[in-house]
Amino acid sequence: MQKIYFGENTVNIANEIKQILPRNVLIITDLSFYEICGAKNWIEPFLSDGKIHYFFDFETNPKYEDLKKGILFCCKNKIDLIIAVGGGSVIDMAKLVRVFAYSDIDTVNAIENNIVSFHKQKIPLIAIPTTAGTGSESTHFAVIYIEQKKYSVAHELILPDYAVIFPRFTYNNPKYLTACTGVDALCQAIESYWSVKSTEESRKYAKEAIQILWKYLPLALDNQSEARNKVAFASNLAGKAINISFTTAAHAYSYGFTTYLKIPHGHAVSLTLPYFFNVNNKITSKNCNDYRGVEFVRERMSELSELLKGHSKKTEVNLCNFFDSLFNGYEIDTKIRDDLWNNIVLSVNVQRLQNNPVKLEAHIKKENLKWE
Known part of the structure; x- marks a missing residue:
């Protein structure tokens, strides 16, 4: 213990x-x-x-x-x-x-x-x-x-x-590092909430982490001490959540962007998570990967949308806007060259992919990732 x-x-x-x-x-x-x-x-x-x-x-x-x-x-x-x-x-x-x-x-x-x-x-x-x-x-x-x-x-x-x-x-951490690590925690919490391995305990940790990070992470970038204290606490909650549930598709895909495009991990996950939020919102009985069923997943996605201040159809946009507000002004090249895409696909973590509530193949089309 x-x-x-x-x-x-x-x-x-x-x-x-x-x-x-x-x-x-x-x-x-x-x-x-x-x-x-x-x-x-x-x-x-x-x-x-x-x-x-x-x-x-x-x-x-x-x-x-x-x-x-x-x-x-x-x-x-x-x-x-x-x-x-x-x-x-x-x-x-x-x-x-x-x-x-x-x-x-x-x-x-x-x-x-x-x-x-x-x-x-x-x-x-x-x-x-x-x-x-x-x-x-x-x-x-x-x-x-x-x-x-x-x-x-x-x-x-x-x-x-x-x-x-x-x-x-953490008080002296640069803004970009604070944004990257804080976004990583937020993405961990969101993925933990929809993971096929989630439990009541993990969702409790994840929910509290999301609520705190959504409110205080932007303030932490301005080096407000109270906000940094809150973000540190929420990050540990997110860690406890994924310790139970593990992460899912957004993390599974992000690793290749860090390896081959040199995009810091938290920033990389922010590029993949909105896409997979949209994918998971479209769950059906044919592609459901959660033994608890389609309605269970839809309820969790609805709860996430409420936590992220949007209806299910708008949450993907809300997430993109939130991440853009944190990373705006940093010159990080996020374009994927065609010759690297196959390497990125091969580096997808299949274990994490299998935790996603919607069944997914490792290979998705590059153009589906809409940040470029």
């Missing part, structure tokens, strides 16, 4: 660390941002009884080669506590290092086939997000790239033991 601490009550997390009694602590982070956001000065006084090691030699979207380096570094230094401080890539790296370290598992096979059998004895992991959006601190899966293909590894032991949400660590 994960423990989540929200706010700046340092006593609780300090007590947790004391109980672990770490001798060698591995901090996985972006080293420069770790200092700038204030995390270094907050964390390290709690670690005075142990030796601190840092691992930061990996890319924004971590590759398998990066993971191998992290595992070797962890084992070489006999790490007995990992603290991840950063965005989704940093936390995902920490999650994978901690479960594969001290293990004789065939790592590539485990990742490519999602066949994992980890020892219950694992290194304790504290996840401290410095962006408000990915929700990785509260999910039991992690992402890694092997030869430009994105894999998601899922296992209950991947979930961090502790999530510490300190919104002030």
